Amino acid sequence: MMNRKHTRTAVAAATVALALSGLSACGAAKTNSSGGSGSGKVTLTVPSWVGAEANAAVAKYILEHELDTKVETTQLDETVAFDALNSGKADAILEDWGGAAKKVSQYVDDKKTIVGAGELGVTGHIGWFVPKYLADEHPDITDWKNLDKYKKLFETAESGDKGQLLEGSPSYTTNDDALIKNLKLDYKTVYAGSEAAQITQIKENYKAKKPFISYWWTPQWLNSQLDLVEVKLPEYKEGCDADAKKVACGYAKTPLQKYLNADFAKDGGDAAEFLKNFSWTNDQQNEVAAMIANDKMSADKAAEKWVKANKDVWQAWLPKK
Structure with missing residues (x-):
């Protein structure tokens, strides 16, 4: 996005x-x-x-x-x-x-x-989010510096031996690939295909109490139904996202x-x-x-x-x- x-x-x-x-x-x-x-x-x-x-x-x-x-x-x-x-x-x-x-x-x-x-x-605000039940079990998972420690929880058939960061539509412009690379995280972006498909996958994982981490945003109507917790990325500062290839900060409000x-x-x-x-x-x-x-x-x-x-x-x- x-x-x-x-x-x-x-x-x-x-x-x-x-x-x-x-x-x-x-x-x-x-x-x-x-x-x-x-x-x-x-x-x-x-x-x-x-x-x-x-x-x-x-x-x-x-x-x-x-x-x-x-x-x-x-x-x-x-x-x-x-x-x-x-x-x-x-x-x-x-x-x-x-x-x-x-x-x-x-x-x-x-x-x-x-x-x-x-x-x-x-x-509006974009970020990486995990379900609260996962954050309750692993409180330090909400700091990006600890994500590699938990990457096995997020491995899927699509991401292989890397943690999966769930995305929405491939047409959304995001900083996530650059963030993964520049923060040296062992993760891979995997696209659901659309907002609706992403929501379906999130709801299925949430109902089954499965671990997941997703690119997500506010305002979003689903946030009133699911308890999601934002992962703290490096603080956004004006201009930190000016070069799309060098982005190493979170998203602005x-x-x-x-x-x-x-x-x-x-x-x-x-x-x-x-x-x-x-x-x-x-x-x-x-x-x-x-x-x-x-x-x-x-x-x-x-x-x-x-x-x-x-x-x-x-x-x-x-x-x-």
Whole structure:
């Protein structure tokens, strides 16, 4: 996911091209607002994890039901999402973890085709986590300096004679291979394939009380159901992750950011103002994410349920009349 990043980068250039051509085919980002309550059509980019899906679902529901604005959502990795905003094929990124720094420099700072839209209100953090039952049995396992001492507990068929560090999707950008190498740990990253597959594996291991160590993050709805303990990595300091090959520090706590296409930010009327105002907490995001991922509700139904129960929260996001 990141050096101060939670970036989900595209797996291949072909994926990027396909995603952007798909956006074009959908006629995305054709906003025609003149500042009134009806704001035409808005396209929201959604990265491939359920917390971000929760953001988009709630924003979509309120835009459509309160601001008479049609919303399209499209799943794009962060770097591709910035390209889409730059080209005008999408209007908004609602959850950026700071992993596309070059794109921000290119489009926000230099070309000014994208503008910052403030903080989402959610603070993200990545780390390595073990189940509490394992930490209770081996208290010193929560210090990275002792991980090699316990590596046999984490050996799997996939990791061989090394300890397995469970990862999610191969498209997530992480520092973990560099951390393993630079901290001289006898471990190997093994990818579950997706967030959902990683969660399935974690839940199965937890239920069986098996030892495991996983790349994990907050906010995450599953944290309310499982007791996980973070392994202390070397302290994060500003710039310690600047060179991806030399990273030897833990991950930052990152206030997640929103971005808008610059033309949409200027001419998008109530829809743009609403997205600038949209801000909620880790717990609120987790509540909707859990409905989607754990309760198996559709994103639209989860958003509807949350919106109807939290009018006092979202009314503050609406444009002032």
